[in-house]
Every structure is written in C-alpha cells, then in structure tokens.
Amino acid sequence: YTDAHRRLAPEQAYPSCLTDAEWALVQDIFSNEGGRGLPPRYARRSLVDACCYVVRTGCAWRMLPREFPRWQNVYRTFRRWSEQGK
Template identity: 50%
Template structure:
C-alpha cells in the first residue's frame, strides 16, 4: 500500500489493481443505449472506502473523488444489489490467499459484544451480565480475525439465541466451515449439527 500511495499520491484506502480486477466483473455494466457513462466506478468505490475508513460525512469527501451526490447515488444502487457483501467476500478471499491459506475458511471464531445505544429507542435492551442498555453485536471471524458474518440484536438477547442467525447464514455462505471456537456462553445443543464447537 505504501508503494501505491507514493505512486498515485492518493489514499491508503484506494483499491489495488489486483482488488479492482477481481471486483470489476461484478459491477453493473454500462448500458448499450443512451448517453455513455461518465462516472469511473473504481473512483466511486475508492470514495466509499475512504468514507468508511476515515468516518467523514458524504459532503466532506475530498475533491479527488466524484461529487458526493454521485458517490451516494451509486452507493444506494450497489447496496440494493448486495454488492458490498460480494466485494467484502472477494477481498477476504484475496487476503486469505495472500496469507497462504485456502480462499474459504474451515474454522470460525464466534463472540458477542454489548454496546451502549442511548439513541436507539425501541431497538435496545438491557444486558444484565454487562449492565449495559443498548444493542449486541454477534460476530463470526476466521481464525486470523477477518469478518465473516455479523448479526445485530437488542442487548437482552442471549448469546446463543443471537448467534443462531449468524450460524445459519455462516453455514450457507461458507460451507467448508466445520469447526467453531466460542466461549461457554454458547450452548452446544443450539448449534447446527455440521459444526463442532470448541470452548475458548
């Protein structure tokens, strides 16, 4: 990334050529009729990645990117197509291959975290164990920490119950996963039978 940043004088969040070549085939093609597309979709994705990494507002995107209204329009269109999930999974598999691992994980680590959410009226609960009023993130990562799946619930949902949605989706999307690492808060009896649980 340092070489790319020096060469292009841009941002560390920009797509590499390898990432772009993997993602480009999945993006919407320009129409054969009408006016030609003037927006560079690679720059749109670079802008969205910059926004996510930096935490800036839409209106504060640097001038090197397309106008924020254009980026936002494409963001909404790509989100409706579930394109960001596809891009994330492609990037994950590329990164696993770079690390010398198989592109699809065979093991996952499951955990949850309760966080305060004072403004989330009607969508928060009380976690008695952590003494937190808010929401709970149920997250599955591979053994190197790459995000595989996430589910958001109210904080009063038990770990095992909240994790069930994550596990159902995990088995469908990553069918090679046969081992799951989790702490004792997760009930082995509620896990899909194809997955073996190891207590962390």
C-alpha cells in the same frame, strides 16, 4: 494484517483506494453489462474508491475530498449498489 500487507501503491491517491490487484478481483461486480443508456460520467473505480474512503474513514458524504466525484453522485451510486447487493 499489518501495514506491510497494504503498502500505498502509485495508483492509490489514498490508503483506502483499491490497488490494481484488488480492482482486478472486484471489477466484474461493478461492470454494467447491457450498454443501454448514457455512458457513465465517472469511472466505476473512482466511485468504488470514494465509497471505500467514506467507509474506511467514517467521514460524512459531504466531506469527500475533491479528487473524488461529487458526493451526491457517490452517495447515489452507493445506495443503488447496496440495494443491488453489491
């Protein structure tokens, strides 16, 4: 596994963000069937990318770059997904 395997694609704001091909493989895990409640405020892909950024860089949740959703939303979503085993 080298940098050649993980080139920065145009859809990636950061190297930790998922490529379109990677997102296509995992998007069904994070999709929410049922359609109850309010529509999501943030796109699930941006939440996944923010979680990947924290995990990959080791930064604190509060230090997420402003391009991502608010750190409180990302952290809450990460906790919920972790409890669900995602």
